[in-house]
Amino acid sequence: MLSEFGLTALFIVIVLGFSVSLVLIPVALRKPGIVPHNPSDIKSAPYECGLDTIGPTWVQFKIRYYFYALLLITLDVVIIFIYPWAVELHNLGASGFWPVVSFLAIVGTGYVYAWRKGALEWK
Amino acid sequence: MEVRIEPCYPEIDAHESRVIEDLKSSSTQPIAEPSGWLDEEINRNILVTTVDKLLNWGRKTSLWTETSFTACCTFEFISTSSSRFDIARFGMEVLRSSPRHSDLIVTAGTLTWKMAPQIKRVYDQMAEPKWVIAMGACGISGGIFADSYSVVPGYNRILPVDVYIPGCPPRPEALLAGIEKLRKKIEQSSISNKS
Amino acid sequence: MAELILFPASIRSELPFGFWLHLAIFAIGIIAILLTSVIIFIWFERRLVGRFQLRKGPNRAGPFGILQSVADVIKILTKEDIIPSRADKFLFWLAPVIAFSPVVVMLAVVPVAGGALLADLDIGILFIIAMSSITSLGIFTGGWASYNKYSLLSSMRVVSQLVSYEIPLILSLVGVVMLTGSLSLDEMVNAQNVPFILLQPTGFFIFFIASLAEISRSPFDLLEADSELVAGYNIEYSGMKFATFYLTEYCEAIVLSTLTATLFLGGWQGPWLPPLVWLLLKITLVFSIIVWIRATLPRLRIDQVMGFAWKFLLPLAVLNILLTGSFVAFWPEAPSWMIGIANLVLLIGYILFRSRFFKPGGVTVGAS
Numbered sequence: 001m002l003s004e005f006g007l008t009a010l011f012i013v014i015v016l017g018f019s020v021s022l023v024l025i026p027v028a029l030r031k032p033g034i035v036p037h038n039p040s041d042i043k044s045a046p047y048e049c050g051l052d053t054i055g056p057t058w059v060q061f062k063i064r065y066y067f068y069a070l071l072l073i074t075l076d077v078v079i080i081f082i083y084p085w086a087v088e089l090h091n092l093g094a095s096g097f098w099p100v101v102s103f104l105a106i107v108g109t110g111y112v113y114a115w116r117k118g119a120l121e122w123k
Numbered sequence: 124m125e126v127r128i129e130p131c132y133p134e135i136d137a138h139e140s141r142v143i144e145d146l147k148s149s150s151t152q153p154i155a156e157p158s159g160w161l162d163e164e165i166n167r168n169i170l171v172t173t174v175d176k177l178l179n180w181g182r183k184t185s186l187w188t189e190t191s192f193t194a195c196c197t198f199e200f201i202s203t204s205s206s207r208f209d210i211a212r213f214g215m216e217v218l219r220s221s222p223r224h225s226d227l228i229v230t231a232g233t234l235t236w237k238m239a240p241q242i243k244r245v246y247d248q249m250a251e252p253k254w255v256i257a258m259g260a261c262g263i264s265g266g267i268f269a270d271s272y273s274v275v276p277g278y279n280r281i282l283p284v285d286v287y288i289p290g291c292p293p294r295p296e297a298l299l300a301g302i303e304k305l306r307k308k309i310e311q312s313s314i315s316n317k318s
Numbered sequence: 319m320a321e322l323i324l325f326p327a328s329i330r331s332e333l334p335f336g337f338w339l340h341l342a343i344f345a346i347g348i349i350a351i352l353l354t355s356v357i358i359f360i361w362f363e364r365r366l367v368g369r370f371q372l373r374k375g376p377n378r379a380g381p382f383g384i385l386q387s388v389a390d391v392i393k394i395l396t397k398e399d400i401i402p403s404r405a406d407k408f409l410f411w412l413a414p415v416i417a418f419s420p421v422v423v424m425l426a427v428v429p430v431a432g433g434a435l436l437a438d439l440d441i442g443i444l445f446i447i448a449m450s451s452i453t454s455l456g457i458f459t460g461g462w463a464s465y466n467k468y469s470l471l472s473s474m475r476v477v478s479q480l481v482s483y484e485i486p487l488i489l490s491l492v493g494v495v496m497l498t499g500s501l502s503l504d505e506m507v508n509a510q511n512v513p514f515i516l517l518q519p520t521g522f523f524i525f526f527i528a529s530l531a532e533i534s535r536s537p538f539d540l541l542e543a544d545s546e547l548v549a550g551y552n553i554e555y556s557g558m559k560f561a562t563f564y565l566t567e568y569c570e571a572i573v574l575s576t577l578t579a580t581l582f583l584g585g586w587q588g589p590w591l592p593p594l595v596w597l598l599l600k601i602t603l604v605f606s607i608i609v610w611i612r613a614t615l616p617r618l619r620i621d622q623v624m625g626f627a628w629k630f631l632l633p634l635a636v637l638n639i640l641l642t643g644s645f646v647a648f649w650p651e652a653p654s655w656m657i658g659i660a661n662l663v664l665l666i667g668y669i670l671f672r673s674r675f676f677k678p679g680g681v682t683v684g685a686s
């Protein structure tokens with residue numbers, strides 16, 4: 001099994017090297033003049049449909065987006081519990097079924113509460 | 124009830140009109156067509172020729188158009204890109220909204236001085252190599268609005284135009300012919316020429 | 319080598335070529351096949367969309383225009399590389415790499431034939447899920463680093479959309495895992511005497527829709543809504559860095575097709591033809607369906623997209639888990655057609671039930 005993980009890790013390294021070289025090709029081709037390169041102030045300004053940008057860009061964002069992140073974390077924990085259970089369910093049989101159902105019922109109560117409170121609404 | 128209209132950002136408005144006036148006074152003469160190199164004798168060796176062939180083939184086959192259309196000629200462009208005339212045959216159906224991705228501006232429509240700085244800025248922000256097609260009478264010379272105080276008399280006042288297509292509006296066939304001309308022109312360019 | 323691709327026996331046990339040769343063959347093979355198929359599939363999609371719209375599609379470059387994407391690659395490779403002066407330069411360079419690498423890495427655990435895969439991880443599915451969420455990180459990094467308001471907004475949308483659809487996506491696979499009793503993709507394919515699409519239609523339905531959203535294909539392509547967000551998270555990217563993002567999108571589509579083929583359509587299994595050919599045929603089939611969907615459906619609004627994930631797909635996924643789980647736990651020797659029919663009844667019943675009461679996003683058109 002360990003060799004399989006070794007293979008995966010080496011493959012990740014190979015792919016990383018490949019994609020870095022992909023991004024660096026134009027830099028190499030700049031020297032012989034194949035890739036044109038003449039930067040200017042206007043060219044490297046942000047593109048906003050031909051207008052100057054007004055105000056800072058990196059600002060605080062709407063809280064709306066973080067609700068979903070919180071819900072994700074909650075449900076990701078559920079998933080961590082469910083996957084090992086799903087793999088072993090055919091050995092566990094009926095005795096392994098009910099505990100997870102009650103667990104899902106508890107999480108489901110929270111889900112219904114969030115729905116009722118309007119946390120799932122996009123406003 | 125009394126209605127008061129105040130300019131929200133007076134300094135931005137003032138800045139805008141200053142930019143327009145500057146552009147207006149600095150572009151009284153048409154910019155020459157960027158094709159001086161066509162007659163020039165370029166020293167090409169065999170390697171440069173091969174690379175040129177490959178690059179020019181790639182560049183002429185995938186001309187991605189910037190979506191910056193200003194007036195009525197646009198509809199002929201739309202008609203050219205839809206089913207009946209199908210610009211996609213030349214690999215040109217990819218319309219990119221960002222100038223960083225696009226190679227070609229088709230200036231379809233009348234250009235007013237108010238809009239001119241924006242168009243110029245979009246052109247300046249395009250990644251090289253880049254080409255311009257002036258489409259329609261307005262694009263060439265201002266067309267029927269040529270005498271107006273507010274209309275730019277031809278795109279070549281602010282951009283270096285490669286191909287001119289006459290007509291008001293030009294038919295899709297004319298646009299396709301213009302694109303064909305541009306492809307011929309691209310075929311002749313070379314990397315050893317730095318204009 | 320040819321024998322390995324065409325008629326592999328169970329080569330897994332001893333890695334017949336040794337560790338390094340095995341790594342080299344599969345690494346080069348995966349990257350080469352993926353890139354070639356991206357080039358072919360881009361052309362294929364453009365031709366197909368052309369046909370859907372009564373057009374001809376690209377046909378000038380090479381025979382049937384098949385070299386169209388090659389021309390695109392040449393052009394985009396030699397385009398100027400613009401780096402915005404106010405961008406976060408390091409992250410700006412890093413983002414395409416973060417987005418692209420995990421997509422390729424996902425293919426490491428997909429079998430191309432019995433036992434023929436780069437690494438037979440016993441946590442295959444978890445590995446794929448983990449990798450697929452990293453891509454959204456790359457996209458967000460790109461959108462944030464380029465110092466552009468549109469790309470920042472677009473990448474925020476991407477993250478919230480991906481986060482929402484990740485839950486149904488992962489839960490939809492639990493049914494498959496329960497039927498197989500393993501997380502390894504190799505064993506999943508071996509377990510499919512009957513393709514899982516027949517046993518798990520609900521799981522397939524959720525998985526397919528959620529992964530369409532996960533790779534931001536239409537109708538969920540909100541992140542590059544041209545009319546509102548200019549071009550999406552990659553506005554400021556030009557040249558090869560933009561091409562890497564473009565590549566990422568198509569690689570994701572191909573990897574999704576591969577996963578759908580592997581998990582639900584029986585993978586490399588099939589009579590007469592060699593396994594790799596079967597896998598490629600199934601991938602092409604799934605990809606054509608994705609293109610068909612793109613050519614047919616209009617884009618959704620963001621509140622509809624979110625509402626659909628949280629209020630429709632999530633309960634359905636949980637119901638699917640309970641149904642399949644009760645079969646596996648209480649009646650393990652149930653005939654497979656019964657599991658399939660019960661699942662199909664659940665899917666159809668749920669859709670009918672919800673379609674009467676459910677309004678996407680909780681708002682009807684014109685109500686506000």
Ligand code: SF4
Nearest residue numbers: 195196232259260261
């Ligand atoms: S040339 Fe004619 S059709 Fe074209 S923009 Fe001018 S007035 Fe309109």
